[in-house]
Amino acid sequence: MKKVDRLGWAVGFSLKSYGVRIGIRSNEPSTLDRVCEHLPREWENSTSAVVDRVYSILIGGKGPRANVRRLSLLYGDDVRLARSVDPDIVFEALESDLRLFVAELAKHRVFVHAGVVGWKGRAIVIPGRSYSGKSTLVAELVRAGATYYSDEYAVLDSRGRVHPFFKPLELREEGKFKQSKVTVAELGGHAGTKPLPVGLVLMTRYKSGARWRPRKLTPGKGVLEMLFNTVSARRNPERAMATLQRVTAQADVLKGVRGDATQVVTALLQRAEGKARTRT
Incomplete structure (x- = not known):
């Protein structure tokens, strides 16, 4: 960390997100707008002087010769996370x-890798x-009228409710690696603002040509399946398990491969609507 500290930082600030304290610093003052x-x-x-992690952004630029550019670097504490002549890659x-x-x-939430x-x-x-x-399935559900909550994390509270995690969807064209950011408005949909049970x-996972014939899992098996995708499962397994148990106690858990997303959406929404009616 001392080596990174000596690089010379012109500007910095600290922030808090979901109870996690973060410090960010850069050698270039204009970087902060991009950071935000x-x-x-x-x-x-x-205003805390103590943080859980410090991110250090070193923006390169023109080198001593016209055909030379200095690299931009990103460190998380003393670990280099990115290195590129393109600053966009560093910010991503x-x-x-x-x-x-x-x-x-996160202090009071459990994050599960999931679309919602x-x-x-x-x-x-x-x-x-x-x-x-x-993300593809989330996009098709939004096009069909569902309310967008997230394409990356299901953010769960202690009651098992899911909260919005606002960000553009990241969609990948078939056969391509690079993703494109798409707003919910571009899909003709809208984003949720309140927690939902x-x-x-x-x-599920995509398999070309597969028929949609899911099976229902028991609540216990549902917890284990979700635990595999829970970010804090190793760091705080007790809280993760307790939260997921509250989710599966009130929700149906289905498992099965699917083909094209458009063929699944109608059946999925009908199943979800039937579940909602049984709870009212």
Whole structure:
């Protein structure tokens, strides 16, 4: 950490998100506006001199010769997280690592890798890691009229309710690696603002040509399936288990492979609506 401290930092500030304290500093004052574009929506300034992690952003520029550019660097404490001639890559790395760090250390929430939409007053939660197809399914549900909550994390409180995690959807064209950011407005939908009880948990992955024939899991098996996608499962397993048990006590948990997302949406919304009616 001492080596990074000696690099010379012109500006810095601290913030708090979900109870996690973060410090950010840079060698370039103009960097802060860019930093704010990549922070979690739920953040506030902090005056604490003690933080859980320090991010250090070193912005490069023109080198001593016309054909030479200095690299931009990102450190998390004393670990280098990104290195590129393109500062955009550094800021994207900051956003990704910061979200994951906050998700792991959040004080009063449990974060599950999942897409989330709202339907008829209850949430549909779709756990899954990258490349599982959850963002594509979330986008199709939003196009069908569901309310957007997240395409990355289900943020759960101690009662098992899911809260919005505001960010653009990151959609990948079939056969391509690079993602494009798409706002919920561009999908013709709208975002939720209030916590919802969970009505349906869907454990699924995309398989070309697959038929949608899910099976219902017991609450216990549902907890174990969700635990695999829970960020804080190793750091705080007791709280994670207690929260997930509250979710599966009130929600149906389905598991099965799916084909094209558009073929699943209608059946999924009908199932979720039926579940909502049985709870009213």
